[in-house]
Each structure stands twice: as structure tokens, then as C-alpha cells.
Amino acid sequence: MPIAPEHLKRLEEARQVAELGGGEARIAKRHEKGLLTARERLAALFEPGTFMEFGQLAQHTCNQFGMEKKSMPGDGVVTGVGYVDGRPVAAFSQDFTVGGGALGRIHAKKICDIMEYAGQAGMPVLGINDSGGARIQEGEDSLSGYGQVFFKNVLLSGVVPQVSIIAGPCAGGAAYSPALTDFLIMTRKNAQMFICGPEVIKASTGQTTTMEEIGSADAHAAISGNVHFIANDEQHALQIAKKLLSFLPSNNVGDPPHRPPPNLVLNPDHEMNDILPADPKSPLDVKKVIHRLVDDGDFLEVQEFFAKNIVVGFCRIQGIVTGIVANQPNVKAGTLDIDASDKSARFIRFCNIFNIPIVTLVDVPGFLPGVAQERGGIIRHGAKMLFAYAASTVPKITVIMRKAYGGAYLAMCSADMGADMVFAWPTAEIAVMGAEGAVKILYKREIDAAEDPAKASAEFAADYRDKFASPYRAAAKGMITDIIEPSQTRGIVAMALRNTLSKRETRPPKKHGNIPL
Incomplete structure (x- = not known):
């Protein structure tokens, strides 16, 4: 029996209402500001025609404070699954045109449902945050909703990659959901993230501040370290997200999207020899080394503006997806400090969760000395690096370029800390101190x-x-695998990665180790 026309008409009308969100006037207002709608953001993320929406016709259930008279299409959030570079990705995008994107019970349920589906199906989750916060009219239901979202974030942590884009306001408790995800991308324009705004800080403490100082993308990327990538705008944020996902597996039981060529290229790169300064005391720009080490110079740096004395990020080395951890002698002489320890430890643990091999480039004179560092807990923070490397079972390849002194030598993944292979340039120095x-x-x-x-x-x-301090002394004691010319580094590291991809390591059964936090 054919479906009656009135049923088809009702369905079409309901879909049109949902797709318009807060209405044409509010959509036009966003466009005037140069902003995309929630649906336009998802359309820019996914391959055309691949988005399957979940809960399009959902509505709020609040019947007090005048809410019973309000229509809130989709309850202020669009959720679903689409394809990015041929792989499924779950996503939600908060709709600021509907009640300011504020979170209520159904809004939270939609986010939790798509996250639960992603965990069961083994696919990454991308959240686009643009919300006025908790929906006051729903009171404790809004708070409960946030709690449910946080709980799902933690359940999915270590199971599938979680990426957050901050494309609008993200204030108070709302900021904790993206903070629980693996990577945060924040736009320079229109986005703010904070727990207490300038007015609240002024009223509570008497301190005067600005949103630029506490809630901007630059503040979070360079000072607090909360944000991993800064985007110029929404389109740029989505491009960064796609680039990031191109290096990541869909889940913790899958392999990263390696693209190994059929044959290894072992030809020497003689320009690598020229990167080293003639004066061993002169700083070495480790990014020049990374540029020559990775395929086509393509390196996605993570937390570029935070703790610049260490460089971390993703690349491919002859097709093998790899995480890079490298001292940067151009900044603070490459010493390890509190922020560098935190930055690298978290990155190392992410790589270990998602089966991404780690290449460590070492040129470290030690931990940063100073009263502020000692009182700030450099012992506890530095121990995070030791813990992260020792707990990691993925392939770990270390290259000692120049200095490797004291406890920092161990913290940069020495053989004793679990490196599978350690190579040293002839210029390497391994010692208790300089x-x-x-x-x-x-x-x-x-x-x-x-x-x-x-x-x-x-x-x-x-x-x-x-x-x-000679590398030959370390080689004689079996502390390094081989001494190599800088020109051999790319070929040798590529071969080492190939030879360790099949690595399997069993650890004592336990819930988890107790990392010093």
C-alpha cells in the first residue's frame, strides 16, 4: 500500500524545520559575521553525500519557564556519521542558532548516543563546540547532561581518537568535555574558552583581566597549553582536523594508515650532514632535521606554540605513520622543563594507545635548573616522561644527535627506558653531565x-x-645499537621502523599504572 501524500508532506516539513535550525534570519546573521552554521560545518568536514544524521527530529522536553512554547529543532545540536578520506567518523556540531546552542537533556543525549555508537563501531569522534553553556531552564537536567557527556568522553578515551573544535563560546563546565578529548583545535575568531570570565574573576578576586588574556586561542595555545592547534577560521579548523585524522587509526585495535612503498630507500641524504653547526655549542634547529627526516617535509606539529623547547607531532617516514618527539636546542638550549615534560608525556601516551611508533631525536643538556622549576614540581613532571616512555609498548627508535646528559638522557627514551633501537651520530655525547x-x-x-x-x-x-662521553664508549657497553652518519638517518630510521612494526610486548596484568600527575 503506498504511503499517503499527507504523511510524506509532514515528514518533508519536519525535515525542513530541522535543517533550518534557528531560522533563516539567524542563519543570515551568522553569514553576515562570516560564520558557518552547524550543518555547514559538517558539510565541509564530510565527503559529499556521506552524512547520515542521528536524531534529526529530536526536540527538548522542558515544559516550564516558557520552554513549552519554544521550538528547538534538533535541540540545538546536529549529530551523525560521515566519511573523511574514505573512513567513517562520528561527529556532533552544536547549533548556536537554536537557543544559543545551550545544552539540555535531549541535547546531551544526542551527543552521548553518537559517542556510544562511535565507541561500539570503532570510529573517531569529532565535536564542534559552539554553545552558550548549560540551558538554565532545564536546571539539574543540564548539569546531569554534562556529567553524562564527560563520562562518555572518559569511556571513549583510549578506545577511539577524540578531537574537539572550539568554534564559538565554550564556557564554564562546557570546557571540560573538550579538555577530556585528545586534541583541541580553536579558531582565532569568535571562539572563547574559559571557566570564569573576566567579570567573575574581577568580582571574586579583584583582578582585572581581558578575554584575550584568559580565553583566546593564543592564550590557550601558548600559555595554558590547553589547545593543540590554532585555526584562522572554521574552514581552517576543519582542514586541520582532516589532516590530523589522516595520521590516526580509527580505533585502538587498528593500525595507523601506513602507506609503505614496496622498496625502502637507503640512499644517503648528504645535506643532513650540513645541518650540524660547526661549533658544537651553537644551537641546532631540530625542525631542519625533522624536515629532512620525514616524507616530503610533511610534519604536523602538535602544540607548536607551547613549551617550544620540545617539538612533537605526526609524520610519515617512508610511508610509516610516526610520532616525533624532539628536543629543540634553539629554545632554552633544549632543556626539559615542567611544560615540556607534560607536553611530551601526553603525546607519547597518545601514540602508545593508538599503535603509532615513536621516533625520539635527542639533543638535551639536562632538566632546566631554577627555583621556580624545583618549587613547581619538576621532579613530578619530569617523572611523567619517564613513566610515559617506560609504559609504552609501541616501536620506539631513538637518535642521539649531540648532547644526552644526566636524567634527561633517560627521559628522552634511552635503551634502558625501553627504546627498541638507539642510534647515535658521531657528534653524540652521553654522560652524567656536560x-x-x-x-x-x-x-x-x-x-x-x-x-x-x-x-x-x-x-x-x-x-x-x-x-x-664518547658514543663509542656507549656502543662498547651495548647502550646504543649503532653509530651512524647523519646522512644515513632517514634510511636507517625507516628500516628500523619496518623491522619493529610487528613488535609485541606483554606487560604484567593490572588496571593501569599510577602516573605521577
Whole structure:
């Protein structure tokens, strides 16, 4: 029996209402500001014709404070599944044209439902946050909704990648959902993220501040470290999300999307030899090394503006998806400090969860000395790096380029900390401390008694480097796999990655380790 025309008409009208969200006037207002709607954002994310919406006809159920008279299509959020580069991705996009995108009971249920589906189906979740916060009219139901979303974030953590885009306001408790995800992308325009705004801070503490100082993309990317990527606008944010997803597996039991060519290329890259400064004390720009190491110089840096003394990010090395962790001697001499430890430890743990091999590039003189660091808990924070590397069972390849001193040598994934292969350039120095500091302790009397103390100190330092910090000494003790020329690095690392992809390592059964937080 054919469906009656009135039924088809009713369905079509309901879909039109849902697709218009807050209505044509509010949509036009967003367009005047250069902003996309919730649906336009999803359309830009997914391949055309692949989006399957969940809960399009959902509505709020609140019948008080005048809400019973309000129509809220989709209850202020669009959810569903679509394809990105041929792979399914679950997503939700909050609709600011409908009640300011405020979260109520049904709004939260839709987000939780799509997250639960993503966990069961084993696909990434992308959330586009643009909301005025909790819907006041729904009171405790809104708070309960946030709690349910947070709980789902934690359940999915380590199961599927979770990516958040902050494309509008994200205030108060709403900020904790993206904070629980793996990566945050925030637009420079129109987006703010904070727990307490400037007015609340002023009223509570007397401190005067601005939204730019506490809630902007630049503040979160460079100072708080809450944000991993800054986007110029929504389209750029979606491009970053697609690029990020191109390096990630769909879930924790799948492999990353490796693209290995049939044959390894082992030809030397002689320009890598020229990257090293002639003066060993001159800073080395590790990004130049990374650029030559990765395929086509294509490196997606994570948290580029936070803790710049360490560089982390994703790449492919001869087709193998790889996470890079590298000291940056151009900033703070490449020392490890509190922020660098936190940044790298979280990245290492993410790579381990999602089966992404880690290549560590080492040029580290030690942990950053200072009263602020000690009082700030550098011991606890530095221990996070040690814990993260030791707990990781993915392939780990380490390249010691120059300095590798003290506890920082261990924190940068030495063989003792679980590296599968450790390669050293001939310029590497592996020691408890730098030569200049060591000779002041070991040869103090001889230096003080010398006719020219400065000359004697330099001679002792050179002798110390040759006898006690040489990579050949470490190789003789089995602490490194091989000493290689810089020009060989790309080929050797590519081969090492291929040879360790089949690695399997069993650890003692336990719920989880107790990382020092």
C-alpha cells in the first residue's frame, strides 16, 4: 500500500524545520559575521553525500519557564556519521542558532548516543563546540547532561581518537568535555574558552583581566597549553582536523594508515650532514632535521606554540605513520622543563594507545635548573616522561644527535627506558653531565694548580668528552645499537621502523599504572 501524500508532506516539513535550525534570519546573521552554521560545518568536514544524521527530529522536553512554547529543532545540536578520506567518523556540531546552542537533556543525549555508537563501531569522534553553556531552564537536567557527556568522553578515551573544535563560546563546565578529548583545535575568531570570565574573576578576586588574556586561542595555545592547534577560521579548523585524522587509526585495535612503498630507500641524504653547526655549542634547529627526516617535509606539529623547547607531532617516514618527539636546542638550549615534560608525556601516551611508533631525536643538556622549576614540581613532571616512555609498548627508535646528559638522557627514551633501537651520530655525547661541569668536579685541584686554569680546563674537558662521553664508549657497553652518519638517518630510521612494526610486548596484568600527575 503506498504511503499517503499527507504523511510524506509532514515528514518533508519536519525535515525542513530541522535543517533550518534557528531560522533563516539567524542563519543570515551568522553569514553576515562570516560564520558557518552547524550543518555547514559538517558539510565541509564530510565527503559529499556521506552524512547520515542521528536524531534529526529530536526536540527538548522542558515544559516550564516558557520552554513549552519554544521550538528547538534538533535541540540545538546536529549529530551523525560521515566519511573523511574514505573512513567513517562520528561527529556532533552544536547549533548556536537554536537557543544559543545551550545544552539540555535531549541535547546531551544526542551527543552521548553518537559517542556510544562511535565507541561500539570503532570510529573517531569529532565535536564542534559552539554553545552558550548549560540551558538554565532545564536546571539539574543540564548539569546531569554534562556529567553524562564527560563520562562518555572518559569511556571513549583510549578506545577511539577524540578531537574537539572550539568554534564559538565554550564556557564554564562546557570546557571540560573538550579538555577530556585528545586534541583541541580553536579558531582565532569568535571562539572563547574559559571557566570564569573576566567579570567573575574581577568580582571574586579583584583582578582585572581581558578575554584575550584568559580565553583566546593564543592564550590557550601558548600559555595554558590547553589547545593543540590554532585555526584562522572554521574552514581552517576543519582542514586541520582532516589532516590530523589522516595520521590516526580509527580505533585502538587498528593500525595507523601506513602507506609503505614496496622498496625502502637507503640512499644517503648528504645535506643532513650540513645541518650540524660547526661549533658544537651553537644551537641546532631540530625542525631542519625533522624536515629532512620525514616524507616530503610533511610534519604536523602538535602544540607548536607551547613549551617550544620540545617539538612533537605526526609524520610519515617512508610511508610509516610516526610520532616525533624532539628536543629543540634553539629554545632554552633544549632543556626539559615542567611544560615540556607534560607536553611530551601526553603525546607519547597518545601514540602508545593508538599503535603509532615513536621516533625520539635527542639533543638535551639536562632538566632546566631554577627555583621556580624545583618549587613547581619538576621532579613530578619530569617523572611523567619517564613513566610515559617506560609504559609504552609501541616501536620506539631513538637518535642521539649531540648532547644526552644526566636524567634527561633517560627521559628522552634511552635503551634502558625501553627504546627498541638507539642510534647515535658521531657528534653524540652521553654522560652524567656536560664536560665543562664534570671537569670542575673531577679535576678541580689540577685546574686550580695550573699556570693557565682556563686552558687546563678546556684540555680536561676535551679529554673527558673523548674518554667518558664518547658514543663509542656507549656502543662498547651495548647502550646504543649503532653509530651512524647523519646522512644515513632517514634510511636507517625507516628500516628500523619496518623491522619493529610487528613488535609485541606483554606487560604484567593490572588496571593501569599510577602516573605521577
